[in-house]
Amino acid sequence: MAEHIKVIRGMHDTLPASMPVWHFVESTVINILNSYGYEEIRTPILEKTELFMHSIGETSDIVTKEMYTFEDRNGDLLTMRPEGTASCVRAIIENGLVQSKHNRLWYYGPMFRHERPQKGRLRQFHQIGVEAFGLPGPDIDAEIIMICARIWKDLGLTGLKLEINSLGSSDARLAYREKLIEYFSDNKDALDEDSLVRLDKNPMRILDSKNPELEKLIQSAPQMADTLDEESKEHFELLQNILNSVNISYTINPRMVRGLDYYNRTVFEWVTDQLGAQSAVCAGGRYDGMIQHFGGPPTPGIGFGMGLERLTILLEESNRDDIPAENADIYFVIATDEGIPTAMSLAEKLRDQLPGIRLITHCGGGNFKKQFKKADRSGAQIALILGKDELEKQTVGIKSLRTESEQQEVSWLELVEKIRDQIS
Numbered sequence: 257m258a259e260h261i262k263v264i265r266g267m268h269d270t271l272p273a274s275m276p277v278w279h280f281v282e283s284t285v286i287n288i289l290n291s292y293g294y295e296e297i298r299t300p301i302l303e304k305t306e307l308f309m310h311s312i313g314e315t316s317d318i319v320t321k322e323m324y325t326f327e328d329r330n331g332d333l334l335t336m337r338p339e340g341t342a343s344c345v346r347a348i349i350e351n352g353l354v355q356s357k358h359n360r361l362w363y364y365g366p367m368f369r370h371e372r373p374q375k376g377r378l379r380q381f382h383q384i385g386v387e388a389f390g391l392p393g394p395d396i397d398a399e400i401i402m403i404c405a406r407i408w409k410d411l412g413l414t415g416l417k418l419e420i421n422s423l424g425s426s427d428a429r430l431a432y433r434e435k436l437i438e439y440f441s442d443n444k445d446a447l448d449e450d451s452l453v454r455l456d457k458n459p460m461r462i463l464d465s466k467n468p469e470l471e472k473l474i475q476s477a478p479q480m481a482d483t484l485d486e487e488s489k490e491h492f493e494l495l496q497n498i499l500n501s502v503n504i505s506y507t508i509n510p511r512m513v514r515g516l517d518y519y520n521r522t523v524f525e526w527v528t529d530q531l532g533a534q535s536a537v538c539a540g541g542r543y544d545g546m547i548q549h550f551g552g553p554p555t556p557g558i559g560f561g562m563g564l565e566r567l568t569i570l571l572e573e574s575n576r577d578d579i580p581a582e583n584a585d586i587y588f589v590i591a592t593d594e595g596i597p598t599a600m601s602l603a604e605k606l607r608d609q610l611p612g613i614r615l616i617t618h619c620g621g622g623n624f625k626k627q628f629k630k631a632d633r634s635g636a637q638i639a640l641i642l643g644k645d646e647l648e649k650q651t652v653g654i655k656s657l658r659t660e661s662e663q664q665e666v667s668w669l670e671l672v673e674k675i676r677d678q679i680s
């Protein structure tokens with residue numbers, strides 16, 4: 257290779273040293289999702305581009321600026337998924353799961369968005385998300401928020417704040433839309449280019465603008481709450497009652513509109529001030545119109561997605577010492593080439609009889625000193641030693657690598673029991 261080829265900008269290698277934090281987050285989240293009865297679904301990373309155009313919305317930042325879209329060899333227009341909801345909706349319709357018992361789902365995987373890379377903002381990032389189908393009431397809205405709260409608790413993350421809002425029914429949104437068009441049309445001169453486009457197509461999205469020059473204008477815009485229909489008001493109140501009853505605090509953010517065109521009623525975000533400009537770690541909402549829009553039977557839906565990079569940064573920066581290390585338990589030092597077959601078979605016996613044990617057998621030869629150095633660096637608690645003497649006597653040496661205790665010698669027959677005692 258003439259040149260050193262580097263990774264694509266905004267896409268990261270996750271190296272072994274980072275894995276304990278990642279595994280801690282993944283297993284904590286997935287255990288909690290399972291404990292609430294959610295089931296996993298896996299969908300392809302590539303989908304037809306139109307799937308995202310018609311779900312996320314043609315005026316959204318994702319569709320207008322961020323998608324990785326290309327023509328494949330057949331000339332089909334494909335996109336690397338930028339989020340998980342559209343694929344889930346497609347999959348449950350296509351596989352006849354819309355009105356089945358499998359209506360609480362979770363997914364995990366990489367997502368792709370071509371945005372400006374910064375801390376906590378990548379071009380390939382990872383989301384764990386949930387989607388619940390066929391459940392129209394605020395009970396499920398509250399449940400998925402409770403799941404998030406439990407995730408933060410079990411991860412030991414503090415300082416995440418919940419913001420909620422209601423976008424109302426589609427009729428209420430239409431009425432609100434008219435009010436917004438009137439308001440922003442009166443202030444057309446103050447709008448930027450993006451917002452002018454949105455004014456025609458989807459004026460609510462102007463509220464989502466990140467342009468600081470529009471902040472004042474947006475602050476004084478009419479509020480959804482004043483246009484909210486009775487049913488949505490009740491839905492939103494009951495959601496708040498449930499959140500109060502399970503002691504989840506929240507603030508109502510009347511400006512939060514979220515990205516999807518099909519969001520209605522409940523939307524929410526969990527935000528932090530510890531990630532600079534990237535404040536949201538998790539975001540979600542209700543999308544009761546989407547399944548029908550894609551040709552399925554009228555079926556409500558609600559879900560959220562959380563960004564794993566942002567969660568792992570929060571954990572790494574808090575220097576936590578309670579994240580399980582992933583060191584080896586045992587390092588097998590084999591100080592004689594004739595001993596290799598015996599050591600290998602003893603190691604296999606240990607793995608057979610002590611499931612879950614992490615045992616590294618030394619490979620590549622070398623003297624005692626070199627092998628012990630590697631044993632030490634592996635983080636293992638114990639070194640097993642098979643040298644010439646031990647081979648002759650049919651024994652193995654057991655040496656603690658972390659305490660001063662004396663080296664022991666055990667027969668091959670007793671090895672499993674001895675190790676079982678030592679590591680339990």
Ligand code: ATP
Pocket residue numbers: 339369371376377378379380381382383515534535536537538539540561562563564565566
């Ligand atoms: P932001 O406002 O930060 O751009 P978003 O509204 O585009 O977020 P969603 O589409 O709601 O984000 O995705 C849900 C979560 O996925 C976010 O809260 C965040 O934690 C994570 N996320 C989104 N985009 C990225 C990215 N480019 N890099 C890393 N994480 C991301």
Ligand code: MG
Pocket residue numbers: 317
């Ligand atoms: Mg974004």
